Amino acid sequence: MRVLMLAWEYPPHIVGGMGKHIAELVPVLDAAGIEVHVLTPWLRGGQQHERFGMHSHIWRVQPPAMPDYGFVSFTQETNRYLERFAADLGKTHGPFDLIHGHDWLTSYCSVALKYAWHTPLITTIHATERGRGRGSLGGDHAKTINGLEWWLAHESWRVIVCSDFMANQLNQFFGTPFDKLDVIANGVNVPTIEWPSQERQQFRQKYAAENEKIVFSIARMVYEKGIQVLVEAIPHVLAQRRDVKFVIAGMGPLAEQLRNRSHELGIDNHVYWTGFVTDQDRNYLYNVADVATFPSIYEPFGIVALEAMAAHCPVIVADTGGLHEVVQNHETGLTIYPDNPESLAWGILHTLAHPEWTKQRVDHAFQTVVDIYNWPLIASQTQAVYQRVCDERAVSMWG
DSSP, rough: EEEEEEEEOTTTTOOHHHHHHHHHHHHHHTTTTTEEEEEEEEESSHHHHHHHHTTTTEEEOOOOOOSSSSSHHHHHHHHHHHHHHHHHHHHHHOOSSSSEEEEEEEEEEHHHHHHHOOOOOEEEOOOOOOHTTTOOOOSSSHHHHHHHHHHHHHHSSEESSHEEEEEHHHHHHHOOGGGGGOOOOOOOOOOOOOOOOHHHHHHHHTTTTTOEEEEEEEOSSSSGHHHHHHHHHHHHHTTOOOOOOEEEEEEOHHHHHHHHHHHHOOOGGGEEEESSHHHHHOOOOOOOOEEEEEEEEOOOOOOHHHHHHHHHHHEEEESSSSSSHOOBBBBTTTOTTTHHHHHHHHHHHHHHHOHHHHHHHHHHHHHHHHHHOOOOHHHHHHHHHHHHHHHHTTSSSOO
16 A cells, blocks of 8 residues: 655654654554655755655655745645645656645645545544634634635545544534544653663753752643643642742743743742753653643643653643543543643642652553553554545545
8 A cells, every 4th residue: 555645744844743643653554564655845854855664755845935925825835846746756656545634734735636646535633723722713814724624624535633522623613524533542652761860860950959849841832732821830839839840841932921921920940941852851851750741721632641651750631622531530640620720730739749649640641551552553543544445445436
């Protein structure tokens, strides 16, 4: 089976969870015998063409220079570049049995190739614009993206989403029938961290004093990730215990505003803003942290919670979106009321005060990751969708 996969993100160009998802999924599909050609804009680093695994390829296409245009216009024109490249790729490396697109960012190219090649289109929708807007669409930009998401779901043979929450959103927002939707969770690799206790201690000392507990969070600094809720929760925690350091990693448009709010609250001495961290340092921070928290306002899935669980780090998450499905309250972590600093503070204090209960949750969470959120299982579920569409295509009247 040969699949053309269209993705706006692929390492080293990573903005959110989409790029990581594709980078982890594709090698496992390749190992299963599927020839995957990932076509992506050449936005940041990497080689124009890379081969990997037994069968598969990464193709990066130079996007147009459009500094004076908006982002949607830029994506539309970049899609034309991708489409032209794909047309040539189909002649040299095709034919393709399936097209697998990811989100609205490659919608123009995905749908155009579907009709040009008479080839079924499968789409993974990782998040929605209306969901990010908490049910509303704030302006023409958001309305345009929402329209593209509806169009993409409509044109797809099947649509993959990462959670029941997302399946319900697509049904509610776009009228996508439930029998057209496949729920396939995201996954993580369990990190292997072997370091002498002295090295671990030295790493930890870069962020907190020996007597301080570490509360860690990592997110893109945007409203829907809820870091503002964590900042507002910090004074409530410090009112009951002062031996806590909050290590907050990530970058984004709200970073300066959040730091300013931290200063206004007088909590600067208890907060360490790291900015960008590598995946390795992220795993190290999970390893040394006493608790990780993700107080998202909107979260289609919550891969960061899985990453913490895989690293044996206690988790506290907002009871919202896909996080509600990933973390089982008092079983694999604690869930708190969304957009509620007092509830988050309670979760942090409870976790720190009851290490024996916390350890039970951590052990259960780790086993859940190993059993359910592993890439071989996710790849096999994706492959089953591929095979279903190919089988249905073979007996259909289309084309």
